[in-house]
Amino acid sequence: MQNLAEKIKDAAEQNRDYLVRLIQDLVRIRSYSGEAEEIQLFLRDLLSGLKMETSLIKVEPTRLEQYKGFSFDGFPYDNRYSLLAVRRGSSAAKGQEGRSLMLNGHIDVVPPGDLESWNDDPLSGKYEQGRVYGRGALDMKGGLAAGITALKLLLDLGYHNRGDLLISSVCGEETGGCGAFALVESGVKAGGCIILEPTQLKICHLQSGCHTFRITIKGRSIHACMAFKGESAIDKFFPIYEALKKMDRKRHEQFSPDLAQNYENPLNIAPFSVGTVNAGDWPSSVPDRLEAHGRMGIFPGETVEEMHAEFETTVKEAAAQDPWLAENRPLVEWYEGLFEPASTDITGNLVTSLAASHQQITGREVQYEAATYGSDMRIFSIYGKIPTVLYGPGDVSLAHTVNEHIEIDQALEAVCTIAMMIHNWCGGRLRCR
Numbered sequence: 001m002q003n004l005a006e007k008i009k010d011a012a013e014q015n016r017d018y019l020v021r022l023i024q025d026l027v028r029i030r031s032y033s034g035e036a037e038e039i040q041l042f043l044r045d046l047l048s049g050l051k052m053e054t055s056l057i058k059v060e061p062t063r064l065e066q067y068k069g070f071s072f073d074g075f076p077y078d079n080r081y082s083l084l085a086v087r088r089g090s091s092a093a094k095g096q097e098g099r100s101l102m103l104n105g106h107i108d109v110v111p112p113g114d115l116e117s118w119n120d121d122p123l124s125g126k127y128e129q130g131r132v133y134g135r136g137a138l139d140m141k142g143g144l145a146a147g148i149t150a151l152k153l154l155l156d157l158g159y160h161n162r163g164d165l166l167i168s169s170v171c172g173e174e175t176g177g178c179g180a181f182a183l184v185e186s187g188v189k190a191g192g193c194i195i196l197e198p199t200q201l202k203i204c205h206l207q208s209g210c211h212t213f214r215i216t217i218k219g220r221s222i223h224a225c226m227a228f229k230g231e232s233a234i235d236k237f238f239p240i241y242e243a244l245k246k247m248d249r250k251r252h253e254q255f256s257p258d259l260a261q262n263y264e265n266p267l268n269i270a271p272f273s274v275g276t277v278n279a280g281d282w283p284s285s286v287p288d289r290l291e292a293h294g295r296m297g298i299f300p301g302e303t304v305e306e307m308h309a310e311f312e313t314t315v316k317e318a319a320a321q322d323p324w325l326a327e328n329r330p331l332v333e334w335y336e337g338l339f340e341p342a343s344t345d346i347t348g349n350l351v352t353s354l355a356a357s358h359q360q361i362t363g364r365e366v367q368y369e370a371a372t373y374g375s376d377m378r379i380f381s382i383y384g385k386i387p388t389v390l391y392g393p394g395d396v397s398l399a400h401t402v403n404e405h406i407e408i409d410q411a412l413e414a415v416c417t418i419a420m421m422i423h424n425w426c427g428g429r430l431r432c433r
C-alpha cells in the first residue's frame with residue numbers, strides 16, 4: 001500500500017499539465033500595478049470551481065489609513081480587489097474547532113523594463129524546456145498556482161479538510177500591500193498563513209523592515225570663484241553620510257548573532273542606503289541645498305520609532321561637530337514606504353509543521369532563511385495577528401529581471417509539500433479511489 005507522500009507525488013505528476021496551464025493563464029492576464037480586476041475574476045471562477053466560497057474585497061484606501069504601515073501607492077483604486085476563497089472544513093459543521101490555514105499570493109507584477117531585452121513578449125507565458133516564462137511567472141503567479149494545484153490534487157484524492165482552508169490572492173503587494181491590508185480589514189482569520197513567494201522551498205520566518213527618508217542640508221551659495229566664503233551643501237553632506245554609514249555598521253555588529261545567522265550577509269540585514277542625491281542648480285555656484293533620499297533598514301524585533309530615534313540622533317551628533325551644521329541643522333523626514341519588520345517563531349506550530357511536511361515529501365531537512373526585502377508577511381502577522389511565513393518555489397534573485405521564469409519541477413515539488421502541509425495542518429481524510 002502506498003504511503004501518503006507517494007500518493008501525493010503521483011497525483012501531482014498527473015496534475016503537471018494543469019499546473020503549467022494555470023501559470024500560463026495567470027501570466028497572460030495583465031496585472032501590472034493598478035490592474036486587479038480581470039485576473040481576480042478569473043481566479044474567483046477557478047476557485048469556485050474547486051468548491052470554495054469566494055468573495056471579492058474592494059480596496060478602499062480611506063478604510064486602510066488606520067494602519068500605520070499603509071500608504072497610498074499612487075495607482076487608481078477604482079477596480080482593485082483582493083480575493084478570498086474559503087473551503088469550509090468539516091469541523092465547523094460539527095461545531096468543533098479545526099486548525100485553519102491560509103495560502104496567499106499577490107497577483108500584481110512589476111513593469112517589464114526594456115522590452116528589447118526580453119526574448120519574447122513579457123506576457124507570453126511560453127513553456128519551454130520545463131520552464132514557464134513571463135513577467136510574474138516567478139514573482140509570484142507560479143507560487144499561487146502551486147497552492148491552487150495542491151488543493152486540486154487533494155480534491156482528486158477525495159480529500160475533505162477538517163479545519164478551514166483559505167486561499168487569498170491580493171493586489172498591490174509590490175507597492176506597499178493595499179490588497180493585504182484590505183483583506184485584514186475585512187476581518188480575515190486563520191491559524192497560520194503561508195505566502196507562496198519564491199524562496200526555493202526554504203522557510204522564511206524573519207523579515208527586515210525599512211523606511212524611506214529624506215535628508216535636507218542647507219549651504220550658503222556664492223560664486224564659485226569665491227567658494228571659500230560660501231558653505232557647500234555637498235561638503236556638509238559628507239560627514240553626515242559617513243556618520244550614518246558608521247552607525248549602520250555598528251547596528252549590524254550589535255544585532256543578535258542567533259538571528260543574524262539566518263541571513264546571507266550579516267552586514268546586510270537591515271541596511272542603510274542612499275538612493276538619490278540632488279544638490280545645486282548651477283555649475284559655477286556653491287550649492288546652497290542638498291537633498292538625499294534613501295531607505296533605512298529596521299531589524300526584526302526593533303520598532304520603527306527606535307530606528308528613527310537612532311538615525312536622527314546620529315545626524316544630530318554629527319551636525320554638532322560642524323559650526324555651520326550646528327547652526328543650520330540638517331532636516332530628517334520620513335515619508336511613505338514604511339515596511340515594518342516581521343518574525344514568526346521558528347519553534348511554533350506553523351514552522352515545525354511546514355518543516356515536517358517538507359521533509360515527508362522531499363526527504364530533505366528544510367532550510368531556513370531571512371528576507372531583506374519587504375513582503376505582505378508583516379501585514380498578516382502584525383495587523384492580522386496570523387503567524388505567517390514565506391515558502392514557495394523559485395529563486396527570488398530571478399524576480400524583477402528580464403526573461404523571468406519558473407522551473408516546473410520545483411513548482412511541482414512545492415505542490416506536493418503544500419498538499420502535505422494542508423493535510424497535516426487542517427486534518428481530515430482522504431477517500432482514495
Ligand SMILES: [Zn+2]
Nearest residue numbers: 106139140197
Ligand atoms: Zn513577490
